[in-house]
Amino acid sequence: MKSxxxxxxxxxxxxxxxxxxxxxxxxxxxxxxxxxxxxxAQCTDERVNMVTxxxxxxxxxxxxxxxxxxxxxxxxxxxxxxxxxxxxDIVAAAKMMVEQYDGKVPxxxxxxxxLPGVGRKTANLIxxxxxxxxxxxxxxxxCIRITGRxxxxxxxxxxxxxxxxxxxxxxxxxxxxxxxRMVLHGRAVCMARKPDCPNCTLRPWCSLFTQSQEA
DNA sequence: ATCCCGAGGG
DNA sequence: CCCTCTGGAT
Numbered sequence: 477m478k479s480x481x482x483x484x485x486x487x488x489x490x491x492x493x494x495x496x497x498x499x500x501x502x503x504x505x506x507x508x509x510x511x512x513x514x515x516x517a518q519c520t521d522e523r524v525n526m527v528t529x530x531x532x533x534x535x536x537x538x539x540x541x542x543x544x545x546x547x548x549x550x551x552x553x554x555x556x557x558x559x560x561x562x563x564x565d566i567v568a569a570a571k572m573m574v575e576q577y578d579g580k581v582p583x584x585x586x587x588x589x590x591l592p593g594v595g596r597k598t599a600n601l602i603x604x605x606x607x608x609x610x611x612x613x614x615x616x617x618x619c620i621r622i623t624g625r626x627x628x629x630x631x632x633x634x635x636x637x638x639x640x641x642x643x644x645x646x647x648x649x650x651x652x653x654x655x656x657r658m659v660l661h662g663r664a665v666c667m668a669r670k671p672d673c674p675n676c677t678l679r680p681w682c683s684l685f686t687q688s689q690e691a
Numbered sequence: 692a693t694c695c696c697g698a699g700g701g
Numbered sequence: 702c703c704c705t706c707t708g709g710a711t
Contacts, residue, residue: 500696517697523709524696557707561698595698616696634702635697659696668694669711 478627482681483645486626489677490657497653497660499605501525506581506606507538507573510591511566513598519556527553538579541570565593583607596635604652611648613639614655618662625666627683 478486491497500521503509508528515524531552535541541549549563556562569591573579581602582588588599597616604612613619615635619642624631629641646654665672671684679685 513696514698516695518695518706519697519708520695520710522695555708557695557709558697558705559707561706565698593698597697601696614696617694618696655696662696 478645478681483628486628486678486681487646487650487654490654490661493677494657494660497656499601499656500659503528506602507541507570508532509606510569510581510594510598510602511541513601514565514569514593515553515556515562517558517562519558523556527556538570539574541566542574544570562593568592569594581606596639600639604655608652610651611643612652612655613642613646614652615639615642616655616659617668618666619655619658621668622658622662622666625671625682625684626678627681 501509501512501516501524503512512524512528515527531549534552535544535549544567546563546567549567550559553559553562572591573581577587582591583603583606585596585599585603588594588602589596597614600612600614603609604614615638620629620633620635620638623629623638623642624633628645629638632638632641642651661678662668665676666678673679673682673685676682676685
């Protein structure tokens, strides 16, 4: 278990490293962000950001997406992978938001999860970034990996358990930005295959680094 | 062969 | 818990 002091030190160092905690999916419209996150499943944000300009130019409104031809949407998003499921989900979710949610992105976990293609990760990201709810933990691949290495979780890969365990130790007002910084750190330093521990300033508090030193 | 800010179904 | 869906980069 990490002490309160260690947790705070990790948070402070992350703030120093990544002051802005920016989301790398820059979309002003909530539904554009929602679909960008859907497209980001098993795909880099960089690639998502390559296909969305043409997609959102072809379908400039939520209503346009709701009426879009699924196979045409597939051609726009093909390179992001899982393109059949993603295209079907986007059109169906757009329809649902137009017909049942007054053309808006819902602001509760329960309603977000009813949208096709929206799971806990996407829902949490919307709750945090669009609606600024406190205590939001976005347990994506980077967050799960790095918090496991740091020793902030017990090492489980189950996103729900990671959410619960992180909510125990992170201040509610900090948790969302913390998760964004996990993504930034996961790309720059704490990569999945070859983590750059020698250049990682979180090493004093990291279980992974401590273990590798003892061995 | 492994990973990328997953989701749905069995 | 498991599996499948899919393309692109390393």
